[in-house]
Amino acid sequence: MSALNHTHDANARSWVESANAADSDFPIQNLPHAVFRRAGSSEAFRGGVAIGDQVLDLAALAAQQQLDGLALDAARAAALPALNDFFALGGAAWKALRHALFDLLKNDAPVATVQAVRECLVPQAEVEYTVPARIGDYTDFYTSIDHALNITRLFNPEGxxxxxxxxxxxxxxxxxxxIGVSGQRFHRPMGQAMAPGAKAPTYQACARLDYELELGVWIGSGNAQGEPIALEHAEEHIFGICLLNDWSARDIQFWEMAPLGPFLAKNFATTISPWIVTMEALAPYRQAWTRPTSEPQPLAYLENAKNRESGALDIRLEVWLESEKARKEKTGPSRLSSTSFRHQYWSVAQMVTHHTMGGCSLNPGDLFGSGTISGPGAGEAGAIIELTRAAQSPVTLTNGEQRGFLEDGDAVLLRGWCEKPGHARIGFGESRGTVLAARG
Amino acid sequence: MSALNHTHDANARSWVESANAADSDFPIQNLPHAVFRRAGSSEAFRGGVAIGDQVLDLAALAAQQQLDGLALDAARAAALPALNDFFALGGAAWKALRHALFDLLKNDAPVATVQAVRECLVPQAEVEYTVPARIGDYTDFYTSIDHALNITRLFNPEGxxxxxxxxxxxxxxxxxxxIGVSGQRFHRPMGQAMAPGAKAPTYQACARLDYELELGVWIGSGNAQGEPIALEHAEEHIFGICLLNDWSARDIQFWEMAPLGPFLAKNFATTISPWIVTMEALAPYRQAWTRPTSEPQPLAYLENAKNRESGALDIRLEVWLESEKARKEKTGPSRLSSTSFRHQYWSVAQMVTHHTMGGCSLNPGDLFGSGTISGPGAGEAGAIIELTRAAQSPVTLTNGEQRGFLEDGDAVLLRGWCEKPGHARIGFGESRGTVLAARG
Known part of the structure; x- marks a missing residue:
């Protein structure tokens, strides 16, 4: 667990006024990273940090005289069109840059600093983003027991x-x-499905298109092949977290997945949010990771005191759906569900350690999906197949439309943030993806 | 199917004498690509082409005045430390370079050409190889029905x-x-296994370590997300084929794989051979891809006349095992099995089309594993679990040692070649990987 320090001070304010709004996702205590350029331009993509409704352009900042030493090295790496080199610098560099940016953006920064740094701000409303790193490998986990039980019990209520x-x-x-960044649009996939009782599958457009509410975990520093990462060091290898939508074609999935797992059902699109919230910024929202004594406790390599004391993260999450009709009529999206990441059966540190335990190497810029995040209560399910019991109980949108699964034109929005009294709100922004009609 | 042309002429000879030996893997009709440097040197890796027992250094050749036009562009790209840019040039460039190299290496080439090109040769005995491209994504298939049946019937003889x-x-x-190149050495993985009847899994070194005989299919040109590759165009997207060993930890696999498939059981190591044999070189060894009428025939998107006429490839394959004892006593490796790729239930073109059918994009340098290749006969199984029926019937090596699964110090060698009367032998060289003791 990162100890809290002055960059977590809830009273700190920025001279970027929009960062001080109570509902801002990006106060001075957050400082998430992304890769951006002016929308519609042919500018080079470069790294930036969010502050209020602005992007601090790190390429512009690194060209000034505001930073030195490790923070300058880190800013130069974090200014590149892919964050892999920044990740590879490791935790001391990530922290050095965070602390230096905090000082530059704080409302008691010298006037000359404010004047200079203000030149490096670009309004978020005017930028577009890209996937922030070259992803070497992407691994999707399955770590919510409520999700796993919801799916199992669709087929066997006692299962x-x-x-x-x-x-x-x-x-x-x-x-x-x-894998694409928020704003991704994709065609409903074609695929094979097997109708109940049929003798042969059919080739058709997916009829059971779903989303999955997940978080994306960005690996910062990696490990050599054959050298597992012990649980006590696992957190040091994680740079930060984003939102992730693991779009899923349920009819294709149920036909194809035995025995080797999902393939075409998942690989047509995955949407991530542009901003990576650092583990450092999330430190105030760590919680005890506990498992009821009625449940089996982890094997020794997956358990230690640090994980028990602070392995859980209380990240609040919501799924919203905006139909084409709602978009045209400007009636706004409908909230489908709401939960927290704190209910996960396994922690992100346990994911890292298990992944490398057999010798698998991780590299800077590898991405993990948390697996669908469903909480224990009604309305906390992270996929529509759970909410509607596979379309048996459709959900009703605010404009009266109903959904069993996703329809063409639907946009799915994921939102995430951390919030509690006495601490600054730490937001993730939004991940948005839109379903286009199948290309028959 | 590539039509045969003069580069397939079985009577063609090279001025590189070793290429003309009847048992050479690399005659002038082959010309496979790899990335290499002098062994133990700090030279930059660069692309080369095999001819007999030599590597033709394409970086050195491209600096000469022997090539022009598309062949020169192709040679420059194929000389880089990763072949992705060469792949992306597409089939016309691959063929232009092949034909130009054939002319330079043919025994009736002008004396001045021979003198100049000879300067670009490096003995294979003096080089080391690396993975020949930046692999964006690796997909492992499961397309041998004999393998699938062998595994199924271990658990259920009527299954x-x-x-x-x-x-x-x-x-x-x-x-x-x-993924590593031939010569890879890796530690036996640690992992979880569940003993029959046990209440909890144990954390231990893999006790059932296996290999899988596969071919690796290198994607040359890709497709845009959402734009599937139709079967009639699938072959145009494949650059060539190598040997691939999909090392497998069977005890870990059987415990972890339901419902989402193999993970730690496979991700600790995968070994490929350095040389990529082009689809052009394999053209004489195409065969009819047939499926007995007693079997279901493919859905329309996976079937056409070209695939039926020439979708199968008669690539002969062998697995050899060299124990540490055999290595020390120089008694040589033992052959464990022998089969051909022509028995596969699905063709490589069908793999490409199915992979992209839902909208998934492929990129130059993506790699497919064929899945374990087992033939219908005894002694044709591509994994030791099949040969020994999960160690119930151990195999005996030529020095008298027995194996149920792999032991520490075992090296597994894959070999592949095509051969038939009236045609030049087209070899793949070798893939070798060695098991080291677990790191407890």
């Missing part, structure tokens, strides 16, 4: 998760080439 | 493959970060 779920932070490798 | 096997070229995403 339980597979026996390995309680012992292994289950994961499978996913597709890098189709 | 059949899952119902989707006969309709889908099944695949799952694999791990890029641990």
């Amino acid at each position: 339980d998760v597979t026996p390995n779920f309680r012992w292994i932070p289950t994961a499978y490798h996913g597709r890098v080439s189709t | 059949d493959v899952t119902p989707n096997f006969r309709w889908i070229p099944t695949a799952y995403h694999g791990r890029v970060s641990t």
Whole structure:
């Protein structure tokens, strides 16, 4: 657990006024990283940090005389069109840059500093983003027991998760080439599905298109092949977290996935939010990671005191759906569900350690999906198949439309933030993706 | 199917004498690509082409005046430390370079040419190789019905493959970060396994370590997200083929893989051969891809006349095992099995088309594993779990040692070649990987 320091001081204010609004996702205590350029321009993409409704252009900042030493090295790396080199610098560099930017953006910064740094701000409303790193490998986990139980019980109301779920932070490798940043639009996939009782599958447009509410975990520093990362060091390898939508074609998935897992059902698109919130910024929102004594406790390599004391993260999450009709009529999106990441059965540190335990190497810029995040209560499910019980109980949008699964034109928005009394709000911004009609 | 042309002329000879030996893997009709440097040097890796027992250094050749036009552009790209840019040039460039190199290396080339090109040769015995491209995504297929049946019947002698096997070229995403070139050495993985009847899994070194005989299919040109590759164009997107060993930890696999597929059981190491044999060089070894009428025939998007006429490739394959004892006593490796790729239930073109059918994008340098290649006969199985029926019937090596699964110090060698009367032998060289003791 990162100890709290002055960059977590809830009373700190920025001279960027929009950062001081109570509902801002990006106060001076957050300072998440992204890669951006002016929308519609042919500018080079470069790294930036969010402050209020602005992007601090790190390429512009690094060209000034405001930074030195490790913070300057870090800013130069974080200004590149992909953050891999910045990640590879490691935790001391990440922290040095965060602390230096905090000082530059704080409302008691010298007037000359404010004047100079203000030149490096670009309004978020005027920029577009890209995937912030070259992702070497993408791994999708399956670590919410409420999600796993919801899915299992669609088929067998008395069913339980597979026996390995309680012992292994289950994961499978996913597709890098189709990961896109918020704003992604994709065609409803074609695929094979097998109707109940049919003798042969049919080739058709996916009829059961779904989203999955997940968080994306960005690996900062990696490990050599054959050298596992022990749990006590796992957190040092994580740079930060974003929102992630693991779009899923349920009819394709249920036909294809035995015995080797999901493939075409998942690899047509995955949407991430542009901003990576650092583990440092999330430190105030750590909680005890506990598992009821009625549940099996982890094997020794997946358990230690630090993980028990602070392995959980209380990140609040919401899924919203905006239909094409709602968009045209400007009636706004409808909230489908709301939960917190703190309910996960396995922590992000446990994911890192398990992933590398057999010798697998991680590299800076690798991405993990947390797996669908569903909480224990009604309305906390992270996929529409759970909310509607596979379209048996459709949800009603605020404009009266109903949904069993997603329809063409639907946009799905994920939102996330941390908030509690006495601490600054730490927001993730938004991930938005839109379903286009199938290309028959 | 590539039409045969003069570069397939079995009577063609090279002025590189070793290329003319009847048992050479690399005659002038082959010309496979790799990335190499002098062993133990700090030279930059660069692209080369095999001819007999030599490597033709394409960086050195491109600096001469022997090539022009598209062949020169192709040679410059194929000389880089990663072949992605060469792949992206597409089939016309691949063919232009092949034909130009054939002319330079043919025994009737002008004396001045021979003198100049000879300066670009480096003995294969003096080089080391690296993974020949930046692999964006790695996909492992499961397309041998004999393998699938062998595995199924270990557990249920009357069992059949899952119902989707006969309709889908099944695949799952694999791990890029641990793919290494021939010569790879890796530690036996640690992992979780669940003993029969046990209440909890144990954390231990893999006790059932296996290899899988596969071919690696290198994607040359890709496709845009949302734009599937139709079967009639699938072959145009494939650059060539190498050997691939998908090392597998069976005890870890059987515990972890339901429901999302293999993960730690596979991601600790994958070994490929350095040389990529082009689809052009393999053209004489195409065969009819047929499926007995008793089997379901593919859905329309996975079937056409070209695939039926020439979708199969008659690539002969062998697995050899060299124990530490055999290595020390120089008694040589033992052959464990022998088969051909022509028995596959799905063709490589069908793999490409199915992979992209839902909108997934492929990129130059993506790699497919064929899945374990087992033939129908005894002694044709591509994994030791099949040969030994999970160690119930151990195999005996030529020095008398027995193996149920792999032991520490074992090296597994894959070999592949094409051969038939009236045609030049087209070899793949070798893929070798060695098991080191677990790091407890």
